[in-house]
Amino acid sequence: MTGPAPAERERHRIGMYWAAGCGGCDMSLLEIGPHLLELVDAADVVLWPCVADFKYRDVAGYPDGHIDVCFVNGAVRNSEEEEVARLLRKKSRTLVAYGACAIEGGVPALASLGAVEPLFDAVYRDNPSIDNPAGTLPRTSTETPHGPLHLPSFYRQVLRLRDVVEVDYQIPGCPPQAPQVWSVVQAVLNGGVPAKGDGRKVGCDDKSVCDTCAREKRHVRISGFKRPHEAVPEPGWCLLEQGFLCMGPATRGGCGALCLKASLPCRGCYGPSGTAEDQGMAMIGALGSILDATTEERARELVAQVVDPVGTFYRFSLASSHLKGGRAEGRGAP
Amino acid sequence: MTGRRITIDPVTRLEGHGRIDIFLDEQGEVGDCFFQVPELRGFEKFCEGRPVEEMPRITTRICGVCPEAHMMAAAKAADAVYGITLPTTARLLRELQYQIFYVTDHTTHFYALAAPDFVMGPRSEPAQRNLIGIIRKLGLEIGGQVIQCRQWGHEAAEIFGGRPVRPINAIPGGMSKGLSADERKRLDEIVRFMVDFAQASLRLFRKVVLESGEYRDLILSGPYTHATYSMGLVDEQNHVNFYDGRVRVVDPEGKELVKFAPAEYAKHVAERVEPWTYLKFPYLKAVGWKGFVDGKDSGVYRATPGARLNVSDGMSTPLAQEAYEEYFETLTGDRTGRTPVHHTLAIHWARLVEMLHAAERAQELVRNPEITHPEHYRVLPTETPHEGVGTVEAPRGTLTHHYVTDEKGILKKVNLIVGTTNNHAAICLSIKKAAQSVLHAGVEPDEGLLNMIEMAFRAYDPCYGCATHALPGEMPLEVRIRDARGAVVRTLRR
Amino acid sequence: MAEAMPHAALTKDAPVAAAWEPRIVAFLCYWCSYTGADAAGTARLKYPPNVDVIRVMCSGRIDPELVTAALAKGADGVMVCGCHIGDCHYIAGNHKTMARMPLVARALAQLGIAPGRFVHEWVSAAEGDKFAALVDRVTRQVRRLGPLDWPRRMRERGVPGGRGLSPWSEP
Numbered sequence: 001m002t003g004p005a006p007a008e009r010e011r012h013r014i015g016m017y018w019a020a021g022c023g024g025c026d027m028s029l030l031e032i033g034p035h036l037l038e039l040v041d042a043a044d045v046v047l048w049p050c051v052a053d054f055k056y057r058d059v060a061g062y063p064d065g066h067i068d069v070c071f072v073n074g075a076v077r078n079s080e081e082e083e084v085a086r087l088l089r090k091k092s093r094t095l096v097a098y099g100a101c102a103i104e105g106g107v108p109a110l111a112s113l114g115a116v117e118p119l120f121d122a123v124y125r126d127n128p129s130i131d132n133p134a135g136t137l138p139r140t141s142t143e144t145p146h147g148p149l150h151l152p153s154f155y156r157q158v159l160r161l162r163d164v165v166e167v168d169y170q171i172p173g174c175p176p177q178a179p180q181v182w183s184v185v186q187a188v189l190n191g192g193v194p195a196k197g198d199g200r201k202v203g204c205d206d207k208s209v210c211d212t213c214a215r216e217k218r219h220v221r222i223s224g225f226k227r228p229h230e231a232v233p234e235p236g237w238c239l240l241e242q243g244f245l246c247m248g249p250a251t252r253g254g255c256g257a258l259c260l261k262a263s264l265p266c267r268g269c270y271g272p273s274g275t276a277e278d279q280g281m282a283m284i285g286a287l288g289s290i291l292d293a294t295t296e297e298r299a300r301e302l303v304a305q306v307v308d309p310v311g312t313f314y315r316f317s318l319a320s321s322h323l324k325g326g327r328a329e330g331r332g333a334p
Numbered sequence: 335m336t337g338r339r340i341t342i343d344p345v346t347r348l349e350g351h352g353r354i355d356i357f358l359d360e361q362g363e364v365g366d367c368f369f370q371v372p373e374l375r376g377f378e379k380f381c382e383g384r385p386v387e388e389m390p391r392i393t394t395r396i397c398g399v400c401p402e403a404h405m406m407a408a409a410k411a412a413d414a415v416y417g418i419t420l421p422t423t424a425r426l427l428r429e430l431q432y433q434i435f436y437v438t439d440h441t442t443h444f445y446a447l448a449a450p451d452f453v454m455g456p457r458s459e460p461a462q463r464n465l466i467g468i469i470r471k472l473g474l475e476i477g478g479q480v481i482q483c484r485q486w487g488h489e490a491a492e493i494f495g496g497r498p499v500r501p502i503n504a505i506p507g508g509m510s511k512g513l514s515a516d517e518r519k520r521l522d523e524i525v526r527f528m529v530d531f532a533q534a535s536l537r538l539f540r541k542v543v544l545e546s547g548e549y550r551d552l553i554l555s556g557p558y559t560h561a562t563y564s565m566g567l568v569d570e571q572n573h574v575n576f577y578d579g580r581v582r583v584v585d586p587e588g589k590e591l592v593k594f595a596p597a598e599y600a601k602h603v604a605e606r607v608e609p610w611t612y613l614k615f616p617y618l619k620a621v622g623w624k625g626f627v628d629g630k631d632s633g634v635y636r637a638t639p640g641a642r643l644n645v646s647d648g649m650s651t652p653l654a655q656e657a658y659e660e661y662f663e664t665l666t667g668d669r670t671g672r673t674p675v676h677h678t679l680a681i682h683w684a685r686l687v688e689m690l691h692a693a694e695r696a697q698e699l700v701r702n703p704e705i706t707h708p709e710h711y712r713v714l715p716t717e718t719p720h721e722g723v724g725t726v727e728a729p730r731g732t733l734t735h736h737y738v739t740d741e742k743g744i745l746k747k748v749n750l751i752v753g754t755t756n757n758h759a760a761i762c763l764s765i766k767k768a769a770q771s772v773l774h775a776g777v778e779p780d781e782g783l784l785n786m787i788e789m790a791f792r793a794y795d796p797c798y799g800c801a802t803h804a805l806p807g808e809m810p811l812e813v814r815i816r817d818a819r820g821a822v823v824r825t826l827r828r
Numbered sequence: 829m830a831e832a833m834p835h836a837a838l839t840k841d842a843p844v845a846a847a848w849e850p851r852i853v854a855f856l857c858y859w860c861s862y863t864g865a866d867a868a869g870t871a872r873l874k875y876p877p878n879v880d881v882i883r884v885m886c887s888g889r890i891d892p893e894l895v896t897a898a899l900a901k902g903a904d905g906v907m908v909c910g911c912h913i914g915d916c917h918y919i920a921g922n923h924k925t926m927a928r929m930p931l932v933a934r935a936l937a938q939l940g941i942a943p944g945r946f947v948h949e950w951v952s953a954a955e956g957d958k959f960a961a962l963v964d965r966v967t968r969q970v971r972r973l974g975p976l977d978w979p980r981r982m983r984e985r986g987v988p989g990g991r992g993l994s995p996w997s998e999p
Contacts, residue, residue: 020375023349023797024398028499030446033485037477040466051446053346053460053785080372107395110380113939122379124607124614127749128736131604131623138374142610146357146366147339149610154374157985175398175499227743229387229412229506229715255497262496262503263510267391280935281892288892288928294920296913299927307744309931310938311384315392322896323939323978324987383938 012068012189014039015047015059016098017088019081019161020108021074025099026050028175029071032182042189043068062091069188071098071171075105075319076159078152089165094188097161097199100174104271104279105319107174109158110311112318112325116156160319168196171203174269174316177255180204204254208273209266213248213257215239221292225305228264239265240290245312250276250283269316278321280313338362340779345788347447347464349399349797350754354765354787362775367766369791371613371758381748386412386719386739390504393735396752397797399442401500402435402491403728403753404735406577409504411735414597414722415743416506416715423710424508429577430521430699431494431501431509432726436576436692437528438487439729440639440685443795444535445480448682451789452543457782476538483531486524493517508712518706525696529653532690536657539686544664553679554665557771558790560628560763561586561676563618563635565756566642567727568593573650574642574691576727582645583618586630588674591620596725599734603751615759616751626762634763637731637756638794639684644674651698654691661687678764681793685729719743728753730797754796764790850970852879853898854907854963857887859917860952861909867956875960876967879907887911888921892932895946899936900978905945905970907962912950922950944969945976 016029026048030036046067047054059067070092076082089095100106111119120137124130142149161167171184180203187193187202194200205211215238226243233242239260240246246265248257252273259266272279287306293299306312318325342354352371359365377396384392389408394401406428413420420428446465453471454463461467469477488498494509495501503510513521543549552558563586567579582593583602594602605614606623617623617633624632635641643662648671649655659669661683666673675684699705721738730753738747754761768790772783856862862883868875884890887910895906908929916922929948936946947966951959 020373022395022398024395024401024500027398027442030442030484031488031499033481034478036481037469037474045466049344049346050349051347052464052466055346077375078372107392108375108380111376113380119376119379122382123374123376127378127747128600129603129605129616129749129751130607130614132607136607136609138607138612139609144357144366144368144610149355149368149370151370151610151612152372155986157982157987159987163987174395178498227385227387228510229416231714232712258492258496259502260496262494262501264391264496264502264505267388276893278893278896281896281932284892284928284931284935287931288924291927293927294913294923296926299923300930303927303930303934306931306934307385307742308383308388308938309935311388313935322893322900323936323941324982325939 012043013046013066014043014188015045015067015070015088015092016050017047017070017072017084018050019072019074019085019102020077020158021099021101021106023050024175025071025073025101028099028173028178028181031178032185033178035182035185039185039189059091060087064090065093067092069094069096071096072161073097073099073102073175075101075108076155076161076164077108078154080152082159082164085161085165094168094196095161095165097167097170099176100172100269100271100316102161103170103172103199103201103320104317105158105160105324106316109318109325110315112158113310116154157324158319162199163319167199169193170199170201172201172252172270173204173255176203177258180254201252204252204270206274207253209248209251209253209255209257209260209270212253213238213260215257215260217241221290222287222302223292225302227307233263235263239263245306247279247283247313249286250279250313267312267315271317271320279317280310280321283313284309340773340784342784342788345791347450347788347792348795349397352791352796354769354791356769356773356787358773364766364770364773367762367769368610369758369762369765370611372611374612378748378750382745384745386415386737386743386745387506389735389737389745391502393750394500394502396750398500400435400439400728400730400753400797402432402439403726403733405501405504406432406726407724407728407733407735409506410578410724410726411722411737412506412724414724415719415737415739416722417717418507418713418715420508421710421713423512423704423707424712426699426702426705427494427509427513427711428504430696430705431491431503432577433692433696433699434487434490434521434525434528436729437532437689437696438484438491440689440692441480441483441487441531441535443729444682444685444689447795448792451785451792452549452682456786456789460781460785463785472538476534479531479534483528486527490521490524493521505712507715510712512708512711513706515706518700521700522697525693525700528693529690529697532686532693533653535689536686539683543683553677553683555771557768558678558764558793559676560636560678560760560767561630562628562632562760562763563591563621564641564644564674565635565637565732566645567725567732568646569650571650572645572647574646574688574727575650576688576692578726581725581732583635584645584674586628586674586676588644588672591618596734597723599723599725599736599751605751605755611758613755613758616756617759626759626766628760628763634759635756636760637727637753638681639688639729640675640678640681641731642727643671643684643687647671649687649691651691651694654687654694657687657690678790678793681795685795728797730754730795731756752797754794757794757796761791761794761796764794848975850878850904850967850975851902852905852907852963852966852970853903854879854881854909855887855890855894856881856883856951857889857910857922858883858885860911860915861887861950861959863953864909864951864955864959867953868960869956871956873956873960875963878967878970879963886916886918886921887925888916888918888923890925890928892928895932895936899941899945899976902977902979904973904976905947905966907966908946908948909951909959909962912952915952941976942973944973
């Protein structure tokens with residue numbers, strides 16, 4: 001399916017590619033279900049490693065801009081991923097960062113909180129089932145009797161797609177929810193996308209999750225924090241008001257507040273809302289406004305009940321935060 | 335360097351990333367073959383410092399194809415950390431959600447990833463050799479059913495956990511919400527469809543694969559066969575159980591080597607490290623590591639649908655039991671299943687038997703009246719958290735989560751042995767053997783032949799995002815043939 | 829406010845490679861802490877010139893994002909000052925501050941920023957000497973810790989420029 005004849009140009013060419021992701025975004029594209037057949041009728045898929053055998057050799061052989069829309073999910077964690085991201089930028093008219101990892105770093109960006117060496121230690125040397133007396137670690141180059149074997153080199157930081165190439169649009173979510181994905185795909189096929197703009201977010205709301213959450217807001221302040229397994233929430237009432245820490249106020253809407261329907265608090269997978277840049281600090285700002293505390297002592301008491309601030313407030317967005325992890329000095333207390 | 339080198343880079347129609355390097359000797363025969371996994375994320379490290387009750391939501395990001403497997407293993411490990419025994423309703427809900435997930439997941443693998451090789455043909459035109467090609471060839475009816483099965487499976491996930499992909503509802507002590515009568519009714523409809531669809535899939539397999547001489551011979555052929563140990567979870571009757579049980583290992587002849595409680599995994603399994611791949615190699619300690627070889631003296635084992643059928647004495651549901659007996663009768667002549675099946679490509683068939691079992695078992699569970707109890711879907715922990723192990727059968731193999739926490743339930747140490755990791759050594763063996771059989775002196779390797787090497791590996795339904803709990807590294811898709819000096823002499827386009 | 833003494837780098841006799849001086853950003857609320865800082869100036873109290881003041885109407889206006897933005901852009905330390913509890917000109921503005929800043933401190937520690945780089949203190953309009961002493965203490969603390977230079981650390985880790993973040997001294 002390379003180089004279609006000029007006469008066939010009314011069919012779009014679409015690509016879906018995964019960098020450092022988990023496959024959830026690829027599954028979410030399949031989630032459009034019956035619409036998949038509509039998509040396949042209107043467009044040619046010219047790249048999708050999860051599901052089809054197109055090769056990068058094909059892609060490298062395409063003329064520049066040959067792919068009309070290329071979705072890229074996953075963060076950039078090693079040298080090869082960056083290389084391929086650049087290749088796809090060249091070969092695509094429109095490049096879309098798809099999903100939390102590509103846009104904000106996602107869960108894997110939590111690895112940026114530490115250095116690479118302790119990570120390798122925990123995986124390859126220091127755990128209950130390891131048998132590695134020589135302390136062997138994977139290497140970028142290993143000699144065998146037949147020739148060398150190579151592995152890509154790790155970056156010390158997890159990068160976003162837009163850290164390495166220019167990105168036209170971004171579809172947030174972990175993964176993006178199907179109705180939103182389909183509306184974006186439709187817009188692409190019918191020419192209805194808004195004007196390009198430096199990673200403009202599409203397929204989502206501007207406001208926060210709270211705006212579309214069906215739970216009742218009673219406008220009470222938080223008088224204590226509970227972890228989700230410590231108590232059964234009252235149905236229908238805002239979880240944050242009940243003391244279950246919920247990232248809703250600092251998270252972009254568009255998912256339909258699905259986790260809340262399962263009685264669990266939002267954990268922020270659609271990334272920061274509105275014009276906020278740093279989701280974690282935005283959440284701290286929001287929390288600070290609604291604690292039931294008029295003395296410093298009381299404020300400290302309440303705040304001490306929050307466990308793992310960084311792992312909760314930045315779970316999906318560390319790579320797009322101001323400080324991006326990076327462990328400058330010392331170990332840091334939780 | 336003595337001869338040529340063929341690189342398949344990356345392999346496709348799998349979850350995750352991998353590449354195959356084949357070294358040809360001077361005679362043009364395969365000298366050695368390496369399967370490299372170029373990905374690592376480090377969940378085992380960056381989960382330190384996270385609260386244990388968040389692990390069912392965090393570890394679901396290890397894999398987007400089988401997130402429920404991680405969610406369940408994490409929830410079970412968290413249950414163990416808090417010393418919780420689940421009430422009946424909670425246990426029923428967990429298992430029901432899991433069985434429905436199994437049907438969806440096996441459907442995805444079989445139709446989207448594996449079947450193209452069988453339905454379109456392993457050496458067919460690559461642009462057609464995918465799910466879309468299958469739908470066009472088999473017709474919209476089957477295609478529609480595949481889409482419906484996945485769609486309804488995700489609807490079920492949404493009923494349980496709020497979201498169609500990657501539900502988040504398992505927590506220490508049970509589930510975050512119960513099931514209403516209406517929801518149960520809808521699930522009953524979904525499950526009924528799934529039982530029918532699983533049977534239809536087995537019929538399709540029979541028609542397209544078993545009744546075709548070519549594929550049948552392929553399955554039974556030597557290059558796609560390895561005699562290894564097998565591992566899987568079984569219940570008290572030694573029946574396959576995806577959600578719970580003890581880990582049973584049988585030797586290549588079918589004799590039980592050991593049956594252990596999940597918490598003791600480290601006594602029986604150890605992991606080796608090679609510098610040329612980010613993925614570790616588990617092996618059986620009792621037998622020892624003898625290198626990349628199969629047989630009774632090698633600690634290499636497999637944890638796959640085929641392995642699960644091998645370690646079990648049968649299936650606990652009637653239709654699946656029939657399918658089990660047909661499977662063993664055809665492949666070993668002994669319908670009791672006492673003789674293990676070692677044909678790698680037969681794993682696809684075992685997968686469909688499991689799909690049927692999962693659907694039947696889901697039907698039993700959804701009709702249990704206790705499943706809609708309005709309160710017993712969870713209990714609150716009372717003990718001080720410390721350490722726990724949770725094991726389930728992921729579709730791709732035995733999955734173990736091991737957590738150590740402080741007294742507040744914040745993680746200090748995490749160890750994960752994930753489905754496909756179990757099979758890493760066996761996959762290396764399978765690829766090498768397949769390569770040795772299809773690549774010979776004087777035969778110019780074309781794209782179709784190389785795909786046949788990949789088929790040896792695709793049968794394991796590998797999930798490399800899982801296996802390395804890694805950020806998959808993406809590699810350029812190229813087949814480069816180099817001469818002894820490393821210069822590229824030919825580039826293959828599939 | 830005290831006359832800012834010229835940085836060593838700006839004097840004629842400065843060596844070509846200037847010795848590093850801590851750069852500290854201080855967010856001061858207009859009604860109390862900025863006035864307190866002003867009082868220190870009026871009283872000609874001596875304190876190090878390393879603090880760059882950003883005046884806001886109320887400490888409750890200090891979005892935690894401002895703290896991380898300052899560090900990300902190259903500040904070596906950040907101070908947040910406001911009215912004492914009970915004295916806020918807007919009644920409860922500093923209630924928000926007192927709830928936010930401890931969480932900011934914990935998050936910064938988890939992110940690997942040494943605790944001495946972020947300081948939150950109440951300074952009243954009459955506490956010029958407290959302000960001077962505070963700046964002195966924080967500057968010494970940060971000087972001991974050394975430069976943070978977050979943009980350089982990010983560049984070393986392969987993060988290209990970040991979203992337009994640039995070192996403090998670049999135009």
